[in-house]
Amino acid sequence: MTDFDIVIVGGGIAGASLGAEVAGQSRTLIIEGEDQCGYHSTGRSAAFYLESYGGAEVAKLSTASRDFLGAPPPDFAEHGFLRVRGDLHLTRSELPELPAHIETRVVERAELERLVPGIRPEWRRALFEPGCADIDVAALHAAYLRHFRRAGGELRTRARLDSAAPRDGGWRVQLEDGASLSASIIVNAAGAWADAVAAACGVGRLGMKPKRRTMVQLRVGQGGLRNLPLVDDALGTFYFKGEGDNTVWLSPHDEIETDPCDAAAEEIDVATAIDRFEQVVDWRIERVERSWAGLRTFAPDRLPVYGFDPNAPRFFWCAGQGGFGIQTSPAGAKLAAAQLLGSSPDPTIAQIDPAVFSPQRF
Numbered sequence: 023m024t025d026f027d028i029v030i031v032g033g034g035i036a037g038a039s040l041g042a043e044v045a046g047q048s049r050t051l052i053i054e055g056e057d058q059c060g061y062h063s064t065g066r067s068a069a070f071y072l073e074s075y076g077g078a079e080v081a082k083l084s085t086a087s088r089d090f091l092g093a094p095p096p097d098f099a100e101h102g103f104l105r106v107r108g109d110l111h112l113t114r115s116e117l118p119e120l121p122a123h124i125e126t127r128v129v130e131r132a133e134l135e136r137l138v139p140g141i142r143p144e145w146r147r148a149l150f151e152p153g154c155a156d157i158d159v160a161a162l163h164a165a166y167l168r169h170f171r172r173a174g175g176e177l178r179t180r181a182r183l184d185s186a187a188p189r190d191g192g193w194r195v196q197l198e199d200g201a202s203l204s205a206s207i208i209v210n211a212a213g214a215w216a217d218a219v220a221a222a223c224g225v226g227r228l229g230m231k232p233k234r235r236t237m238v239q240l241r242v243g244q245g246g247l248r249n250l251p252l253v254d255d256a257l258g259t260f261y262f263k264g265e266g267d268n269t270v271w272l273s274p275h276d277e278i279e280t281d282p283c284d285a286a287a288e289e290i291d292v293a294t295a296i297d298r299f300e301q302v303v304d305w306r307i308e309r310v311e312r313s314w315a316g317l318r319t320f321a322p323d324r325l326p327v328y329g330f331d332p333n334a335p336r337f338f339w340c341a342g343q344g345g346f347g348i349q350t351s352p353a354g355a356k357l358a359a360a361q362l363l364g365s366s367p368d369p370t371i372a373q374i375d376p377a378v379f380s381p382q383r384f
């Protein structure tokens with residue numbers, strides 16, 4: 023008998039959410055290479071839920087995740103993880119087109135000036151998306167891991183997969199510290215390292231591309247910002263949201279292709295972010311309180327990948343969550359779990375076609 027039915031590589035939101043779905047029905051181990059599971063992308067996000075983000079197919083996953091994030095089952099968490107703030111998609115000319123099922127309304131200049139005092143005159147109007155919310159990512163991630171453990175799952179940190187080879191209809195997994203274990207199925211939830219983990223298991227890469235995104239916490243000479251909507255532009259060149267009374271979280275919306283790594287903000291990207299911000303509002307910049315960067319990892323078609331590898335039937339992909347891995351985690355995990363366990367899909371995802379996200383598409 024193998025040591026585990028399923029070994030999940032990576033304890034970020036992807037591995038933790040899938041682990042929470044399957045641990046009650048299979049002997050499951052999560053191995054995480056770092057000291058703590060949220061060290062990479064999951065701990066570095068901008069922490070918002072924006073239903074229109076990522077295109078029509080991703081929006082289906084986000085929409086299907088909304089109820090769980092807002093009001094999770096009581097055995098999962100006592101409180102929801104969302105705090106609504108709305109999003110203003112600003113434009114100097116044409117309003118953006120969003121998937122039809124998403125609630126929006128047009129905001130003209132006079133209202134815009136009330137919502138964002140000090141906004142520069144060239145921003146003529148905006149599309150307001152009222153459903154946009156902050157996600158308490160740390161609480162959500164912790165709840166997934168708690169649920170996983172309660173269901174019998176085992177988590178090992180500082181346990182990095184070095185290699186794996188097929189053995190007796192399953193896998194022999196070698197860890198970097200010299201330990202080894204056996205499992206029937208490997209789940210690849212390694213974020214930016216998804217292709218590297220596939221290669222270490224002798225499985226073909228899918229062309230997953232990690233892209234660096236920069237975040238800046240800025241103190242400004244303007245108060246009353248805590249509940250400021252998320253503000254972005256229709257062309258996708260910046261976004262910011264209120265953090266404290268006179269601080270914002272700001273991003274230049276960068277996507278810089280990089281090798282998998284412990285990403286850090288570059289000065290030039292922080293400067294770009296501030297330059298773009300100054301073109302939106304007339305607020306005095308007081309100081310950069312902190313800056314950070316993380317990797318958003320995309321498949322070639324920018325859709326996530328959930329499913330067994332067509333050429334390695336005991337190797338399961340749960341990767342490519344790009345810039346939407348937190349807000350899609352409930353539906354993504356349910357979709358992946360149904361395939362992994364061969365069970366019927368949860369009603370919340372019954373309308374979603376798993377073939378769209380299958381690795382068979384490449």
Ligand SMILES: Cc1cc2nc3c(=O)[nH]c(=O)nc-3n(C[C@H](O)[C@H](O)[C@H](O)COP(=O)(O)OP(=O)(O)OC[C@H]3O[C@@H](n4cnc5c(N)ncnc54)[C@H](O)[C@@H]3O)c2cc1C
Nearest residue numbers: 032034035036055062063064068070183213316347348349
């Ligand atoms: C700046 C920024 C802003 C973002 N904003 C948002 C947002 O507002 N809303 C949203 O929904 N999403 C957002 N995202 C995207 C979101 O953070 C990611 O989609 C999500 O965190 C990906 O989760 P993951 O579990 O795949 O990756 P990770 O959290 O990176 O987890 C992968 C884990 O695998 C581990 N690992 C790798 N190789 C091995 C190995 N060989 N052995 C063992 N462990 C291994 C790594 O140590 C890592 O902990 C943002 C991302 C960034 C960077």
